[in-house]
Amino acid sequence: MDMKLEGPVAPQEWQGWLPDSFYRLGPGPGLHLGVNNHRASTPISNIFGCIEGRSEPDHYVVIGAQRDAWGPGAAKSAVGTAILLELVRTFSSMVSNGFQPRRSLLFISWDGGDFGSVGSTEWLEGYLSLLHLKAVVYVSLDNAVLGDDKFHAKTSPLLVSLIENILKQVDSPNQSGQTLYEQVAVNNHNWDAEVIQPLPMDSSAYSFTAFAGVPAIEFSFVEDGQVYPFLHTKDDTYENLHRVLRGRLPAVAQAVAQLAGQLLIRLSHDHLLPLDFGRYGDVVLRHIGNLNEFSGDLKARGLTLQWVYSARGDYIRAAEKLRKEIYSSEESDERLTRMYNVRIMRVEFYFLSQYVSPADSPFRHIFLGRGDHTLGALLDHVRLLRTSSSGALGAASSAVGSGLGFQESRFRRQLALLTWTLQGAANALSGDVWNIDNNF
Template identity: 50%
Template sequence: TSSKSDIIDIYREKSRIQRNSLWMVDLQGEVLEEIPLEDPDSYCAYSATGTATGGVVYVNYGRQQDFDWLQSAGVSVVGCVVVMRVGGGVSYAEKVLLAQKAGAGGALIYPDPADIPQDPRRLGLNSYTAISEHVHLGSGDPFTPGFPSFNHTQFPPTQSSGLPVIPAQPISANVASKLLSQLTGPVCPRGWQGRLPYVRCVLGRGFTSADGRRIRMGVYNTMTPVLLNNIFSSLEGRIEPDQYIIMGAQRDAWGPGAVKAGVGTAILLELARTFSNMVQNGFYPRRSLLFVSWDAGDFGNVGATEWLEGYLSMLHLKAVAYFSLDQAVMGKTKSHSITLLQLMIQIVCVCVSLQDSRPYPFVNTPLDTSGRLQEVLGGRLGVVGRSLGELVGLMVLRLAHDHILPLRITTYSHTALQFSAQLNKHSVELQARGLSPQWVFSARGDYSRAAETLQEAILNSDVQDETMTRIYNTRMMRVEYYFLSQYVSVVETPFRHVLHGRGEHTLSALTEHLSLLTSDPRRFNEALFRRQLALFTWTLQGAANALSGDIWNIDNVF
């Protein structure tokens, strides 16, 4: 089995020739000083390879609003190396892509004590430790976007649009402090100040010395094909074997991976063992259970994505729910689960996580050990893990046995209603531009009525009628699939879900664009908004039609 350890070995072998590095250089490019990275084995997977030389600009978290503020303040990052801190609700991939769009030449990402505890005496991160992560704004193999990479498939290599073209490198708080403490320039706005020692928050571009110093960063990562192995175990259902409840956890990690992969894998194995013992005692579920250990999760859910892409047609109307066990304790399972939901498959994703009140700072570092996790949890790791496993087991049992799937299809009605309220707030501005929200209101009404009608029919149905319950379950399971936009390319837009995805086709993008009508009318693009509104409307209408069932029950007027 080839997993993350093999990839690390490949990178280390290459790094013996030339390691990722930072230098202080003069205007002629002569090296004045090498800045040790302190954590030389840290890296950003999928970073562009090469060097970037320029002034340094501090960009806070590297969010869109941070770059917008810099632009409004007249601070350019074009050709510069930007320094940004971990967090802020955006991934490494989003940070680097936004920096690239702003014209930066390179990106350095560090953990700030304001966001991640850095006192080892209080279970914090060492100040000389960097946090590794991948920077591909997408999911799966970045050279087979939208299609599987099984057995070196015959699809021609296609580079994902989510791969960065600028180098990116994680750095420690110490290295960030050394860079930022020497910067000159305007003072940072309120809320940008971190807690690096001896650092006065300024935006930068120049250094305190008058010798025209600049930073040069060098990234020498080498991408090499590696064999990945997903491991499956299944328990076939007795009545509806073609419907699946999937439980999955990644087993790779950047370091020891106690939280990242260890706990989830342990719970997955225990669930598989428990259900296996139940079968030996005469237990058989109504629907099939699938236990999956995913490979290469740290590189953008590669193992899970490629499997879904490879068996997508088979899984349509087959998968009932997916339970993500990644970072199940002290972790952030939501992003991984939603990523799987965004991948073109109409399943319900369940995020399972038990979190302590204290943050866990060691994810994606060599410090993510079982000993530290046990200490953070006060010796309760076994108890917490068992409780979580029992909770998942009970939820799986219900999904595996209930005649009618316990899916709340009316939830999206509320989401659509909230958006309708936002449109009403801007009705005057929209009418002035000849834009009518009437079709959205109609689609929302159709969806709400279809959901309520189906819910009422289920309540009044005979759950012993196998034919009818299967029809109802199929209609509910279609909903997520029909919330995947049919109007964007799966190659260019891997996250097509209009509510949980990313891109101009999503409801969040449409809402942000709508807000420009009052906040910044000059940036409002009427043609783009018309397209966004139309595509969202018909995606919502498609979901409503799917819930309605038979074609003769759909009452649209064209």
């Protein structure tokens, strides 16, 4: 019996991998689906371990790994959990031998990961009011080893420079005599585009940044041109993962552990937090470059992007001002250092829009989040200026949540939300959180 769906062809992003087969939206032949699920409440358990910091014990560097999986979960959870346990053992041994981190280290084994990161999300929701005051960075070990050819760091821009430095201190797992940075630099000519990537929504680290405003990172090794085929299946076994990596699983896992370990040492022990707070100025500039393409279309309607340029300039000046303050300050002044560290660790939080409801738009981050307040939504809306009024207009409008094409009032509101958030981040970085005087 031919069981293929009929109807219109599905959008390109919904098309699957089967060759010579178009995926359609339906309807199709009569089907009967029997569901034998049993609804039940099952408790889940997150497991915590903590090493208390010496000078800033109330500031936490958090590292976590998912513990559960649908099947054996070798790549999905076992590798990350093994690395997490090894890091706990190593840092406990270091503390026994006299190591004293400046900030606290919080090791977490998450439960309920394969049900939408329930364990980590519930914890985030429960402690949201404290996280922007306490959590410095979140490091995820999920999906860390899916191959051994290419290295990806899915991360907040605040951590890019630190990752680049640490890669120079870790040996390559498959290139003898090379550092991991040398391996990555040779194979990737465009560092930002090919190695550094934004956190995807299906990452357990995504909610930390987009929902809670905590900079986060998830790094992984993958096969070049081949997706690990056994993820989320009963065939995600140690034997299959070892075979895909051609016997190199221990070496790659060791490289991940060294990378995570060096990252934890720097984040927990450095006198001043090694977060590149000026990096977001470059991120804004890159996005503005995309918007600039439409400046003529906006000008023809009497609209301008000047306020975004102004807020970006204020952010750059605030970052430079803070750098100069830090450079001219006494490193031995603990009170002053703590003040600087608090300002640095709150940078990500201030990119959460304070002008939308967390209930309506939980992912409030203006660069990474989802909703009309984001820079991506603004760009999608502005693109409608050049869309014809034919059928393509309806498709483009639906993509940004509006069936009426470009709307000047909506553009003004989006621009205001974006600019106020960016200006607020600049003011917070400079130590002046109340100075928002732009009018629209």
